[in-house]
Amino acid sequence: MTAAVVTGVGAAIPPRVVTNDDLAGYLDTSDEWIRSRTGIASRRWVDPGMSTGDLAVAAGELALRSAGIDRVDAVVVATTTPDRLCPATAPEVATRLGMTGVSAHDVNAVCTGFLYGLASAVGLIAAGNAQTVLMIGAEAFSTILDPQDRSTAVIFADGAGAVVLRAGSPDEPGAVGPIVLGSDGSLSDLIQIPAGGSRQRSAGTLAPPEDHFFQMRGREVYRHAVERMAASAQEAMVKAGLSMADVDKFVPHQANNRISVAVGERLGLVPAQTVSNVDHMGNTAAASIGVLLAEASVDGELHAGERLLLTAFGGGLTWGATTLVWPALTAHMTVLPRPVSAVAV
Template sequence: MTRSAHLAGIGSFLPSCRVPNAQLAARMDTSDEWIRTRTGIRQRYFAEPGTTTSDLAAEAGARAMKSAGLAEVGAVVLATTTPDRPCPATAPVVAAKLGLAGCPAFDVQAVCTGFVYALATACGLLAMGCVDTVLVIGAETFSTILNPADRATSVIFGDGAGAMVLRSGHTAGNGAVGPFDLGSDGTGRDLITVRAGGAEQRRSGLAPAPGDEYFSMAGREVFRQAVEHMAQSARAVLGHVGWQAGDVDWLACHQANLRILVRLADVLGIPEARVLANIAEVGNTSAASIPLAIDQAYQAGRFKAGDRLLLSAFGGGLTWGSTVLTWPDLTHP
């Protein structure tokens, strides 16, 4: 029988340093109203000094494993754009912090699409029979790569982590994850990027230009392409699974910008009331945003077994991807 992937547990974690818009407005040319009007964000969380991406990831992972009732998993897949170090990967560090000795662990880098890519990778491990359980984590300390003087990016992003435990199964039913639709377009790499620090810049023989060590984004073009690619990808995966837009109970897409969420729902024909949106409270947490939004909705008791979730994301690369999830009968915390 064909092996499938099922959601067995979920968890998330936010650092304790809450940063309201007013705190950012006090040190840059912006205001609370300007930020809320353009992004829908009221606050975000930044990791405290000394706190790393692996710290956030390990906490979210531990909560997901507790939710699944597991002390061990077969593999760890971490989606992040802000690893603890350029080398080695951060996932083995997370596995070590969770006490998972000898567990295979590796990173996936697809920026804001990272968690969807990591889910697809985990489903592949399960389908091939490599392991029976996978801990999939999205974790970011985006505050470490933001230019504090750039209001176009510094007001949008926050830190956090979200995680899911997937287990193997042989039926569709509640808890089933997939199929997937994934894509990329490397010609758009300059739209969402950190230019300095990689082999390209180092091998150029030139010192980084001022600001190149920070994250940058062409906001207007990213908005247009995000809606376009997420809509196409979402429609493709709905076609694969045989759902119509009206069959979707919850749209759980990457929390990039509130206007993007609303626009995407409108394009897909999904009522705004079915959109999961936590960006006002946590900002854009990149690869962590989808599991974080889903876990917070779960903690609030918004799901029932059998609910149909459509997940979609767009990020640097350019990358995009979508999948579906039928909510399982998880024991509520």
């Protein structure tokens, strides 16, 4: 059976660092309040003029370099913040990477986007429609945040993480294991942007300004996130024929530190097994797992031969999990330069 094998990893983050003290300057919050509830001390936000596509292209270039190739058969971009509502961002990203003509499409599963995008890439390879796929999770989430909503503004951030996959054998290092995905649309209002879509537009009513921003009912999301991430992780391990004793590193979506700790405890994992960068990256939604994989690899926190357990939860509601043995590769990560427009300001 053909498997999808990770052969390259790259990540790109914006240059602008936003600290908790920066946010406390205009929000009713403090560094202590944010740290105690989220584990976040700082995050990266795009400067004016920088888009999700810019981040995706930079991460994609680095993942291709990591894999030692300059072209793939398909490009998948997982994002909640496309450059435009129409068309998808992936075709333009592919063209900017010098790959006009290849298959390219977007996936939107909010914070589960990386795993949904990974499943899409795996499916293309398994079906024989592609031998190589570039999958990018990318977000400019700060562009959809209400700057006065401390429940979301302190958590979410921007960045892009990418992986290159090729057709290979299931027993190779880097082979993606069974991917467990799920959803529950009856709870779609827990994480949403109410305005801007066909439902609101066809109603013919003017939406209040706050409805054009991202909204989240945090307390309810926390409970569902812990339950769904833990359950899908356990299911993915069973489908892979593994037990929790086989896990070397736990790589959860960086929702916030409390969720990662709670999921790890439910799975019986010790804190030292959990890989995290939420303290200085925040929650980069669909990009978070990709950025985390790249940064942990660059920093030497991930080692070839280690078995990883990945899990995520996002709007939809959506959730998912998978496993893989980390391959021997050289990951790359970069901080983008400030756009000329931002420098001028």
